[in-house]
Amino acid sequence: MSRELYPNLRLEVFPTPFCAGCGHGILLGAMVRAVNEAGLDWDRILFVSGIGCAAWIPSPHFAADTLHTTHGRPIAFGTGALLANPELKVVVISGDGDLAAIGGNHLIHAARRNLPLTVVCANNHVYGMTGGQVAPTTPIGDCTQTSPWGAEEPPFDLCRLVDGAGGGYVARHTVFQIWQLIRSLTRALKFDGFSFVEAVSPCPTHYGKLNEIPTLGDFHRRMRGLYIDRKRWDKLSESEREGKVPTGELISR
Amino acid sequence: MKPTIERVPSPIPPGEYFLLGDEASADGAVAAGCNFFAGYPITPASELMVRVVHRMKEFGGTFIQMEDEIGSISAMIGAAWAGARAMTATSGPGLSLMLEGIGYAAMTETPLVVVDIQRAGPSTGQATRPGSGDVFQVQFGSHSDYEIIALAPWSVQEIFDHTILAFNLSEAYRVPAFVMADESVGHLREKLTVPETVERWHRPARPGAPPFDTDDADGVPPMPAFGQGERLLVTGSTHDARGLRKTQDSEVHRRLVERLVGKIRRAADKITRWETYNTEDAELLFVAYGFSARAALDVVMELRRRGVRAGLFRPVTVWPFPERALIEAAAGAKDIVVPEMNWGQMTREVERVLHRPVVALPQVDGEGMRPETIWQGIREIDVVSREGT
Numbered sequence: 001m002s003r004e005l006y007p008n009l010r011l012e013v014f015p016t017p018f019c020a021g022c023g024h025g026i027l028l029g030a031m032v033r034a035v036n037e038a039g040l041d042w043d044r045i046l047f048v049s050g051i052g053c054a055a056w057i058p059s060p061h062f063a064a065d066t067l068h069t070t071h072g073r074p075i076a077f078g079t080g081a082l083l084a085n086p087e088l089k090v091v092v093i094s095g096d097g098d099l100a101a102i103g104g105n106h107l108i109h110a111a112r113r114n115l116p117l118t119v120v121c122a123n124n125h126v127y128g129m130t131g132g133q134v135a136p137t138t139p140i141g142d143c144t145q146t147s148p149w150g151a152e153e154p155p156f157d158l159c160r161l162v163d164g165a166g167g168g169y170v171a172r173h174t175v176f177q178i179w180q181l182i183r184s185l186t187r188a189l190k191f192d193g194f195s196f197v198e199a200v201s202p203c204p205t206h207y208g209k210l211n212e213i214p215t216l217g218d219f220h221r222r223m224r225g226l227y228i229d230r231k232r233w234d235k236l237s238e239s240e241r242e243g244k245v246p247t248g249e250l251i252s253r
Numbered sequence: 254m255k256p257t258i259e260r261v262p263s264p265i266p267p268g269e270y271f272l273l274g275d276e277a278s279a280d281g282a283v284a285a286g287c288n289f290f291a292g293y294p295i296t297p298a299s300e301l302m303v304r305v306v307h308r309m310k311e312f313g314g315t316f317i318q319m320e321d322e323i324g325s326i327s328a329m330i331g332a333a334w335a336g337a338r339a340m341t342a343t344s345g346p347g348l349s350l351m352l353e354g355i356g357y358a359a360m361t362e363t364p365l366v367v368v369d370i371q372r373a374g375p376s377t378g379q380a381t382r383p384g385s386g387d388v389f390q391v392q393f394g395s396h397s398d399y400e401i402i403a404l405a406p407w408s409v410q411e412i413f414d415h416t417i418l419a420f421n422l423s424e425a426y427r428v429p430a431f432v433m434a435d436e437s438v439g440h441l442r443e444k445l446t447v448p449e450t451v452e453r454w455h456r457p458a459r460p461g462a463p464p465f466d467t468d469d470a471d472g473v474p475p476m477p478a479f480g481q482g483e484r485l486l487v488t489g490s491t492h493d494a495r496g497l498r499k500t501q502d503s504e505v506h507r508r509l510v511e512r513l514v515g516k517i518r519r520a521a522d523k524i525t526r527w528e529t530y531n532t533e534d535a536e537l538l539f540v541a542y543g544f545s546a547r548a549a550l551d552v553v554m555e556l557r558r559r560g561v562r563a564g565l566f567r568p569v570t571v572w573p574f575p576e577r578a579l580i581e582a583a584a585g586a587k588d589i590v591v592p593e594m595n596w597g598q599m600t601r602e603v604e605r606v607l608h609r610p611v612v613a614l615p616q617v618d619g620e621g622m623r624p625e626t627i628w629q630g631i632r633e634i635d636v637v638s639r640e641g642t
Contacts, residue, residue, distance in 0.1 A: 013497070043482040048331070060486050060497055065479040067334060068488035068498070070357050073327040076319065080328030081479060083315045084289050084335035088480050106327075109320040 001029065008032045008042060013060045018053065019128075021208070021216035023175040023201030027122055028057045030178060030199070031093065034185035045089045048078040050103060053129050054095035054122035054201075072103030075110045078117055089118075089189065096123040096137040100156050104136070111167035114194045120185065121158055121196070124203035132206030143210040158198050163251050168193030170251035174200040174223045177247060184249055191252070200227060200245075258421060260450040261286075264312055267449045274412045274439045275342070278368050278432060279304035281416030282340050284451045287366070288314035289337035291328040293321055293347060296380040297436040298370040301342040322347040326354030326367075333363045334487060336478035338420060342368040344436075345387055346377060348394070355429050356395030357489040359513060362427035362465065364476065366419045367391075368412075369431055370439035371543075373594075373619040382619030383436035385543055386595035388602075391431045392572045398510050400517035402524060403431040403572040405542040409443045417451055422524060424454035426516060427473055433571055435594060437544035437621035466494035466508070472516035517573060526569035527578045531557060535564025536639060537631070538586035540579065540603050540611075542568045545592050545622035552627045559640045571599070576606045583607055588634050590614060592627045 001014075009032070018024050035045065047058035051071035059068040065088075069077045074092045082090040092099075099107050099121050110117055126144055127133040134147040137158065141150040159170045169191040171184035181199060188195035202208065202219035213219050230248035233241065265280045272280070279301050282290070290309060292302040302318075309316040315337070319325040322343055329339035343351060348369055358365055369391065373384035391403045402422045406412040415432045423430035459475040464485060467474040474494075477483045486496030491506045499505040517524065530550060532538060537556065541549035546567045556563035566582045568575050583589055589607065591600040592614035600613040614630035616622055 043484070044480055046335075046479045059488060063484055065483070065485045066487065067331065067479075068486075068490065069327065069330075070353050070489055073323060073354075076324040076327035077331035079317070079319075079324075080289070080291060080331030080333075080337075080339070081335040082331075083317055083328070084332035084337035084339075085478075085480050088335060105320050106324055109324070 005029055005032045008035070008063050009061055010063050016061065017056060019205040021202060021204035021219070022053070023124065024054055024057050024122055026175040026178065027120070027199045027201060028061060030175070030182045030185060031057065031120065032062070033182050034189055037182065037186040038189040040089050040189060044087060045091060046078070046081055048074040048081070048090060048092045050074040050094040050098035051129070052095040052098045052127070053124070054093060055098065057093050057122065072098050072101070073106060074098070075103060075106040075117070075119060079110060079115060082115060082117055091189065092117065092119040094121065095128070096121055096125065096158070097127045097135045100158055100161070101136045108161065108165040111162045111165035111194050111196065114166055114168050116192055116194070118188045118191070118195045118197070120188070121198045122201045123158065123198050124201045124207060126203055126207040128203050128206050132210065144207070159196070159250050162196040167196050167251065168253055169195035171249045172198040172200065172245070172247045174227050174247065175202070176220050176223060177227070180248065187249070187252070258452050258454050261453045263447055263449060263451045265447050267447050270445045270447065271442065272409055272445050273300055274406070274409045274434060274441045275300035275370065276304045277409045277413040277445045278342065278416045278434070279308055280447070281413040282366070282420070283308045283312050284447070285338065285417040285420035286453050287338045287340045287420065289329065289332040289339040290314065290316050290341065291319050291325040291332070291339070292341045293319055293325050293343070295344045295347045297372055297439050298342040298344050298368065301368060301370070301439070322350035323353060326351040326358070329365045330354060330358055330361070330363050333365050334479050340366040340368065342370065344370050344372045345374045345384070345390070348387060348390060352394040355401070356397070356399065358429045359395065359399035359401065360489045361487050362474070362476070362513070363429070364423040364427050365429050366416065366423055367429060367431050368416065369433050371433060371435040373617070379619040381436070383544065383621050384594050384617070384619070385435045385545065386598060387433060388571060388595065388598040391433060399513050401429050401431060401572055402426065402517070402570065403433050404569060405433045405571045406438055407543055407546045407567070408438065409441055409445050412438055413445055413447070421452055421454040424456060425473070426520065426524070427476055428517060433543065435543050463494035465492055465496050466512065471520065472512045521573040522577065524570060525573050525575040525578065527575040528567045528569060529582055530565040530567070532564035532566055532582040534562050534585065535582070536585065536587045537561060537563040537634065537636065538583055538589050539563070539565045539627070540568070540589060540591045540599065541565065541593065542571060542599065545594055548622040548624045548627055549592055551624045556636065561636055561639045574602050574606065579603065579606055588612060590627070590631060590634070592616065592622055592630065594622055
């Protein structure tokens, strides 16, 4: 961990509880850099998170106000805090199960309201903290504890969901696209309206082990082929796009 | 330095009004300094929310209609930690959804007020009809151990007063507080007198003090807010004095839960409120709350005219239950009768406190409690032979 991050972290709680190869630590660092890049005051920023591995990115690691809520509700908690004190910069960081399954209703309504709330979804396509169950983001065919023969339900494309609900700023990157991720997080933080960043994060422990992606390196190789920068994506034919996911700044309006 | 309660001029112009209970509660909230309301439409509490929309505009507060009741209670907790005095109004089905947040608010010691305009249940039941079946739900609805405060108004004046009191008690003890009205009171229209001044709690400012533990005897730490540079850690998981998660530490857990429960139980004599009517020499004692107490009082007055030594004990706080006062009031009573608009919920509590059989008079027909229900119910008790004694 780079020393430049130290002033914004509660060093006494480190090391993080994240598993070997987990991408959430990369997002943790990217978030701190983006907050500083955006020039935000750490005394006036509130990080809200729900339940799950990703909820532990801000709480307790960030040296700022943090609100670790019930499962699925961080956006609703954050909405209340923002309305009560509009001088706060409210940033929600949580996982795909938290934000898209149990909290899906709050996500779409927050996007619809387009309040200046930033939501960062660490999407690892699985319920990690409970041992690796299928999520509404698990790609069809991928194995989890509760889809041992392969997931049968189509997954959400979270960026398209937020776009459709009216969110003003939408971006997606894998945590391996680190500089692009930091840039999009920075823009999201400065955006005047609802901003959503999906950070695709590897989970070798619970997702990788059942899908023959056992290490961070394996995730890196796989994601490089699947997650295509928007500039390249735009030039692909319909058949070439099959099974791939566009990344980059997708919506800014 | 402990905070004090102050009398401030009522923001609602003093004087006499003729209002619905729901509307009076909305005005009481404003008088108490409520500046944040998150809600979701539900019968029979919608009139309250609608009035709040206008009152917040008038007095500079924030109103938001959330996507569901879980969102409402969650937004209230976020707002409370951002410094607001937050409130919502709901009824049984909405309260069922809010219980997740009630547990979180109890665990994180977040002050907030829930006005529960009770209707006939279970489930969707009869949306426009009264009931008082949320007695246990408000206290025990969320999982595991915690304490709350609940008030049961029986008039339009009292729902106004109780809404103010609920805010002040909620702030003083850092617990969720309920105003458990029933539909009969929420939709009752009668006179309200708004006083010149009202009591208002001021949150103590103790920068740097741990927000989740204290050596103070009352067990209530000061409540800071986000954005003050305190860099707070707030979590519904077991936490230490600073809010740091301690999910494997049995001593921290025991100490926290003991304090969450203890801060209310130890202060029960200070918090509890009740009223008695002719209980000094009562042989036949009614225990009733909310709208049912009006019917019970009617019966007591008639019995007195007939020479029967009847009395009424009315719990004003349902939680904490006024145990000591009830024991005293019931000391000389031969019979204890509990009329209520549910199948005997408070009856259980009365039996638990008095350790003796109690006559339950449940009226669960979706109607406001009628004196006839009580007259019918006490036929079994030999009231007639006591006439003129």
